[in-house]
Amino acid sequence: MRTFYYVHTGHRIGLDRFRRAAAILSTLQNEDITLLTSDYRIAQVARDFGIEKSVGIDVVRNIPQISHNGDKLIFDSSEANPIMLDDMRxxxxxFIRISDDIYDIKAQEEFLISPYLEGEGICNAVAVSDAFFGDFEKDVELTYFFGDDDYEKDLEKHFDFIEDLNPHLQLGFYYFLDYEDMLKEKFKNSFEFEEYETMIQRSKILLTTSPQAVLDSLASGGRPVYFQREDYPRDFVPFFDTLNVPILKNYDKNHLSVILETINDRKYEKIEQNSNKIAQFIKDSLNL
Structure with a gap:
């Protein structure tokens, strides 16, 4: 009987679920868990994130091709319809499912990790790596992280949104090579994909479309601003409201200016260090 952890990743949806999985698996290093990703590329570099076993499986329907009936699964994806989820259970x-949907309902034959729900068989928490909790020198005033994916090159289409701010740029994982080279020329300072952890720790203000980056920044003592991309789910908006994280939409430069002018007066809520709580919940639920 084996244990698997599946995350939905790819060049049109980014790496938020993968970064969350890396945070969770870092607390379960003594457990034999194989990470499954829907993208072969990130599976190949997962070891750089401390993940010893990872396999790219292309699509969610290929999970049974590598697993067996009776195995255990942690599932972090919105791909599955209700029938498919029932089959998995x-x-x-x-079966543990990770959900960001405020309107979700826990099924009887599953366990759930959620920032919104509480009750029996539910772990009310968000996953943030322990590496982001601590006192860090914030020597970068502002960093812009559009996300690990930009297939349509929207960052380039909206340079005017942030170019007057002269931010550092955090490069993403799925950027085209020629696109990445152009961005490096456009921005005076940039962080490579591999420098994400350093970027979070050093950035005083982080403007980002990545929900996980918002959480990581908040844990590190940063002041994140969440920019809601049109092609991203809005699941985290209610949760960020409770943390008093400013939320920006539609490349609204005037709103961004107001946020930045008053950001030092904003009272962000602290985020809990939940790594041990989540790890214990997974161990108890899966009988590890």
């Missing part, structure tokens, strides 16, 4: 002996 039957196929796997233990």
């Amino acid at each position: 039957t196929y796997f002996s233990k």
Whole structure:
């Protein structure tokens, strides 16, 4: 009986779920868990994130090609329809689902990790790596992280949105090579993909479309601003409201200016260090 952890990743949806998985798996290093990703490329570099076993499986329907009936699964994806989820709950002996949907409902034959829901069989928490909790020198005033994916090159289309701010740029994972080279020339200072952790720790203000980056920045003592991309789910907006994280939409430069002018007066809520809580919940739920 084996344990798997599946995350939905790719060049049109980014790496938020992968970064969350890396945070969770870092607390379960003594457990034999194989990460499954829907993208072969990130599976190949997962070891750089401390993940010893990772396999790219292309699509969610390929999970049964590598697993067996009775195995255990942690599932972080919105791809599956209700019928597919019911099949998974039957196929796997233990099934944990990670959900960001405020209107979600826990099924009887599953365990759930959610920032919104509480109750039996539910872990009310968000996953942030322990590496982001601590006192860090914030020597970068502002960093812009559009996300790990930009297939349509929207960052380039909206340079006027941030160029007057002269921010550092955090480069993403799925950027085209010629696109990345152009961005490096456009921005005076930039962080490579591999420098994400350093970027979070050093950035005083982080303007980002990545929900996970918002959480990481908040944990590190930064002041994140969440920019809601049109092609990204809005699941985290209610949660960020409770943390008093400013939310920006539609490349609204005037709103961004107001946010930045008053950001030092904003009272951000602290985020809890939940790594041990989540790890214990997973161990208890999966009988590890």
